[in-house]
Amino acid sequence: MRERQADRQRRRAQEFEDFVAGAAGRLLHTATLFTAEPAEPAGANLRALRLLTAALAHTYAEWDRLRGDDPYDRTRQELVIRFARDAWRHHRPRGGLLERLTPQERLVLVLRLYEGVAEEQAAALLGLPAERVRAICTRAVGTMYAPPEPPEHPGRPGRPVARLLRGAR
Known part of the structure; x- marks a missing residue:
C-alpha cells in the first residue's frame, strides 16, 4: 500500500516537473508583462518570479484534481487572479514595456x-x-x-525648457 502511494507521489511529481519544464518560461514572461517590470539580463524579475511561484504552487496543490483540465490554463488563471488581487501594488511604473498601461x-x-x-x-x-x-x-x-x-522639467511644472535656458543666461 505504501509502495503504491509512494509510486503515485513520484509519478505526480514527475508530471508536474515535466509541465514546469515546458511551460515555465512562457508563464514567467506572461507574469513579467503583467507586472510591467523591465527585462533583466538574467531573466529573473523578482515580482514576476514571486507571482509565478505562487501560481505554480497552487497548481501543484490541485494537480490531482485537474482531471483533464489544461494545467497551463489553470496556472495562467491563477496568475491573473493573483495579479488582479494585488494590482494596486503593481501600478507604479517600473520601466517595462507596458509601464504606461494600467x-x-x-x-x-x-x-x-x-x-x-x-x-x-x-x-x-x-x-x-x-x-x-x-x-x-x-x-x-x-x-x-x-x-x-514628454517628461516634465523638474523645476517648475509646465515651464518650457527653452524659457528655462533663456533665463539661465
Whole structure:
C-alpha cells in the first residue's frame, strides 16, 4: 500500500516537473508583462518570479484534481487572479514595456494579444462583459501606439525648457 502511494507521489511529481519544464518560461514572461517590470539580463524579475511561484504552487496543490483540465490554463488563471488581487501594488511604473498601461489594461492586452485568449474567455476569466474587454484592449493598444508624454522639467511644472535656458543666461 505504501509502495503504491509512494509510486503515485513520484509519478505526480514527475508530471508536474515535466509541465514546469515546458511551460515555465512562457508563464514567467506572461507574469513579467503583467507586472510591467523591465527585462533583466538574467531573466529573473523578482515580482514576476514571486507571482509565478505562487501560481505554480497552487497548481501543484490541485494537480490531482485537474482531471483533464489544461494545467497551463489553470496556472495562467491563477496568475491573473493573483495579479488582479494585488494590482494596486503593481501600478507604479517600473520601466517595462507596458509601464504606461494600467494593471487592467496590461491584463487584457497580455491575455488577448500575447497569450491569444479569446475575447469571451478573457471576459469570463476577468469577470467582465466581452464588450468591456474589447474596449479595454482597444484603449490599451491606442496607448501603446501613442507617442509617450514628454517628461516634465523638474523645476517648475509646465515651464518650457527653452524659457528655462533663456533665463539661465
